[in-house]
Amino acid sequence: MNRIDELFKKFKSRDDKPFLTYLPCVDPSLRETLDLADFYVKNGVDFIEVGVPSILPWLDGRTIQSLHKRACLAGVTTDHVFKTSSLLRKKYPDLPLIPMTTYATVYSYGVENFCQRCEEVDVDAVIIPNYPYVFGEDPHNFVKCLDERGIYFINFIDGLTLSPKGSEQYELLVKMIKLSKGFIYMPTRAGITGGHGALPYEQIRRRIEKVRKIQEAVGVRTPILLGFGISKPDQVREIVKAGADAICVSSAILRRLELGRDEAGKLIRVLKEATKIK
16 A cells, blocks of 8 residues: 555544645755754654755745755755655655656656656655646656556646536546545645735635535545645644645745754644644
């Protein structure tokens, strides 16, 4: 069984939710990245997005864009990220690892080569928000290549969840839900990562409810993860109340790291605590 499935299966008997965050790979020596991963796990992170640097980041806000730039200037490559994933897998055999990047990075590396390396370092899934898997019908056979190796492609569902029933966009949403594996990544709102301000909780609730109804109709129950713009424990609690199965917080943690590990650790722990159902 894929480690992501194992993770969600384990959490069915718990009162908290899986917590995901982003691991920036900014150090060619890997020491800083591996040390940060240890820090995440120690403070309660349940699974990790492993960031693959890109000169053309997609949906990333200022915080993560600056890390992409730092990594590229330092000479960090996709191979450095695969090496990081390999070392993390040896240290944490049960920790789900999910490389995240843009399709331009995959394409330039070579689809077959990228999938082969994912298999060799034993990652569990990939997040490539701008690859047209469903609406483009997997034009480069990327998802097919991943499937053959038991690696999940995480479907990224955004504004489609607002589509009216009977529309072309709604049918596309149904198809994406049918084909989903691991979890569905649903942004809290339109835009880029790291946003500030109030979140549209009622809209989030309706969007989750719509996905649940479609899941019931098609016989699929892939967990729903919410991310983007989450930075406070009260936001986490409201999103869990709305029906989220998992939470992703990244930019807020990365910003807090600038104040020191103690502050960042406190934030992770309080956010994780906020996922508990009381």
